[in-house]
Structures are given as structure tokens and as C-alpha cells.
Amino acid sequence: MAGGRRARVTVPGHHHGHFALLLHAHLPFVRHPEHPRHLEEHWLFEAVTDVYLPLLGLLRAAVARGSRFRLTLSLSPTLLCMLADPLLAGRYLDYLDRLARLAGRLTGDPRSEPGRRSLACFYGERLERLRAFYLDELGGDLIAAFAALEASGLVELMTTAATHGYLPLLRSQPTAVRAQLRVARDHFRATFGHAPEGLWLPECGYYPGLEHAVAQAGYRYLVLDAHGLQQASPPPRHGVYAPCTAGETGKAIAVFGRDPDSAQALWCPTTGYPGHPLYREYHWDPGYEGDSDLLADFLPPGVKAAPTGLKFHRVTGRTDAKAPYEPAAALDQAERDAQRFVAARRRLLGSLSFTARPPIIVAPYDAELFGHWWFEGPAFIDALIRCLDTARDMQPVTLGEHLHRHGTAGEIRPATSSWGEQGYNGAWLRPDMGWVYLQLHQAAGELAALVNGRQQMPDRDGASRLLRQAARSLLLAQSSDWTFHLGRGAGSDYCESRLRDQLARFRFLAGALRGGRIRDEQLAALERMDNLFPDLDLRHFGCTSQGG
Structure with missing residues (x-):
């Protein structure tokens, strides 16, 4: 599965600035060979079906049409280990078959209203396309597909700590932090044939001095939540819109900051795009309806209720009376939201006045938001790519690409920070x-x-x-x-x-x-x-x- 180092791409000059979309793909290591089927292994299977396969499909299409889009993608070591595992690969195909049979039963259920049967047919056809894409086009090898995207220049791959350990709370034993960083580097190099330049700090968790261990482990840059830079000493001249250097000579590393406006646009529970009434409702699922006869073939033995991923309602609003989901209307809304997102980022870049370097907007998200939690997320990314291809005043770049071309904008001492609740360690302690x-x-x-x-x-x-x-x-x-x-x-x-x-x-x-x-x-x-x-x-x- 090893691939050659990514070809470095030279991008035309900027007008207003750069935009870097960063997706962090991670799942905990869940593998139970002692059971013929295990419910929590569905976490991987759902992510492959709803997130990774759609993402690979739209990125490969972008390469084929010569898109200028660039993506920075973090693939966690635990996720890579599971994607490379033959046992889980076989179980994934079994999962797809079981889910397709469930969609077939829902399609032919005379007790269901016509709209529900139509949606079940929609899901059945979608599963058939994804299965063919996985086997026929990708040969069942997602890692090789990601490596090919890196070789094309459209994607820059990075990694995270070995098992996504939350480093600020492991720091009392320095060997724990060092091992998390270096095992990750080794596994990435063994998988892709070259060492990673970028490190995604798990949960963006940072403590002062961590940059020394990161630099010594061989990484060149990392990403912090906004307040990690905003509360730095001294305050960075360009805020979160230019990377800075943290650490001493010989142990220094570049630090990018997360753009809070881009985060708000997608993550805010009240105003974020995924909460639009037309989008699919995540929390309503026939797996919770208690029809044991319907679910018996799909769920592992002994499990009475669990999500299936075949959802039939849309967000509708803050009400328990949910309207039926309409895929075509939701896809149209995803395109409108992508246009709004790009327009807002262009206005932001236009308001920033840098003389020596282009500003950069860094927009990092969990990859699993796009498809799993927000079903229309891949359609949003596809529309975003198409919008960026015509927005000549906003140049898509990878983080490494921006750093190679423009370097850093001053030295700072970042502040303790995370992207968790309240911005520090409380979510994990x-x-x-x-x-x-x-x-x-x-x-x-x-x-x-x-x-x-x-x-x-x-x-x-x-x-x-x-x-x-x-x-x-x-x-x-x-x-x-x-x-x-x-x-x-x-x-x-x-x-x-x-x-x-x-x-x-x-x-x-x-x-x-x-x-x-x-x-x-x-x-x-x-x-x-x-x-x-x-x-x-x-x-x-x-x-x-x-x-x-």
C-alpha cells in the first residue's frame, strides 16, 4: 500500500488569499475476532459507507476534471490499521449485504407508506453503487486510493497520535507523549512510503512545551484551535490567518490556527448548516422502532435496537413531528450552503490586508461530520470544490504547500487549548x-x-x-x-x-x-x-x- 511522496504542486499567485480545508479522519481501534459479529464494529462500516467512499469518489472526480482544489487529510493510525485488516474487510462486505437486505425488506414492506418505501429503494440503489465502487474501482483498498490522491497532488496526507491519546493529560509521563507521536510517524511511513510533515493534535489538545516533543518526533507543523494562537505570547500579528513558529531553534515547529468563523458555519447547533430543516435527521432511525423481526438479520445476535443508517425523516425543526426526507431538495440545499460558505470566506479574505504574505483561512473538521452526522456533507464538499474552482480570488492550498511557499509569520508561545467544550481539558477529565x-x-x-x-x-x-x-x-x-x-x-x-x-x-x-x-x-x-x-x-x- 506504500505510495510515492506527493508531487509538489506550484499554484498560481494569489489575489486575496488562501483557503485550506482540513479533514481529520479518525476512529478508535475496534476489532473483535472473538465474536462473529460485533455492534461497535459498525462504527467503521458506517464511516466507510457514509464518509470515506463518498469522499474518495468526489475527490477522484475532481482529479479527473483537472480541479485546482487542494485538501489536507489526516488519517489516524488506528483507522489505517482497521482499513488494512482482512478480517474487517470481509466483515464490511457482510455488513453491506445485510444492510442491502434490510433496505430490500423495507422497500417491499406493504405496511409502509409509499414515501418510506421510495426512500428505502433510494438507499438500496445507493448501497449497490457504493459496493460496486468499493470492489470494482478501488479493489477494496481504500488506503491505496488515498495514496493515489496524494500522488496526484490534490491531497496532502498527515497523521495524528498513534491511538489518538489526549496529550495534555498524558504529559505527566513524557514517554507516553513521545510514544504516541513516534509510533504514529513510523506507521505512516510504513504505510505510505514517506514520513508525514503534519501532525493533527488529537482534539487539538495543546500544552506549552508540546511543540518540542512534536519537533523531535520529526513533524514540521500542527494545528491549534483559535484561542491557542489568539492567547499566545506575544499575540500573533496576523491572528489565526498566518502560521507562526513555536519552540526553540532546532526544536521549532509551525503552528496554524483554526478559523472560528468557518467552524461556526458548520458546527454551531443553532445556526450551522447541518441543522437546516431540509437536511436528513440523524437521530430518527428505524433501528430504534423495536421491530425485532425486521432487524434480526441486520443486528448482531443479542442486540435488540441500534441505528441502521437508513433514515426516513428530515430535520424539519425543533419539533418531534418530523417531515419525510426529500433527497433532491436536500442536495439543492447543500449546493446553496456551499455557495454561501465560499462567499463568506471570500468576504473575510477581502477584509484582511497583509503586505508580505497571503492570509490563509484554515478550516478543520472531523471527516465523519461529512456523511455520517451530516448526510449531505459529501455533496456540500463536492459543491464547495466546484465553487472554489471559479473563485479566482481564493486559492485552495494544503497546509504544507502554504508553509513551503510562505513560511511563518513570527515566533510565539501558544496558549493551552483544545477544541473541546470550554476549550481546555474538561471534556476528557x-x-x-x-x-x-x-x-x-x-x-x-x-x-x-x-x-x-x-x-x-x-x-x-x-x-x-x-x-x-x-x-x-x-x-x-x-x-x-x-x-x-x-x-x-x-x-x-x-x-x-x-x-x-x-x-x-x-x-x-x-x-x-x-x-x-x-x-x-x-x-x-x-x-x-x-x-x-x-x-x-x-x-x-x-x-x-x-x-x-
């Missing part, structure tokens, strides 16, 4: 969660001691193999996804069980390394369940690691 970080801190210190103790000794009794699996368990326990969802309702029980399971696996493996007993079949079973990062470099986890 609530009062009842202190136990999590205490255990993660202790485990990281214990692993560092074990790695340091084994570095100068022969690999007796497969110690390196045990250490690598212990490191995988610790990395998985550090995922920000688990702590974000703890106590938040749907999915929180699963997330807590995943976190506790990984900590228990780490303790079991660490005990075996300290003289306990473990059967080979036990270790092999853990390796089958948590099979990510096959070439894990243990030097990244030791207290004296200087890995480059």
Missing part, C-alpha cells in the same frame, strides 16, 4: 475520571522501566514479544475516545469496558514480564485481538529513547 489518568501514568512508567531493563539483555522467553503486546495494550488504553464518551450515555458502557480491558491486559502482560507465567496460546490470542502496529519500535517507550 471530569470529576469521576481521575482514576483513568492515574492508572495510565503508572502503566507508562512501568512499561518504560520494563523496556529499559530489557534493552541490554538477551531476548529470553520472548520478552520483546511480550513487551510489544503490553505497549499495544497501553496505547489502546490511552485513546481519547474512551474518556470522551465515559458517562455520556450511548456507548459509554462499551468505552469504559474497552478502557478497563486494555489496562487489565497491560497488567497481565507486565506481570508475565516480571516473572509471572503466560501460555503461548494466551499471548497469541491477545496478539490476534489487538493486532495493530506490527513493527512497533520499543525504543519509543523507554526513558532513554532517542529514536529518530
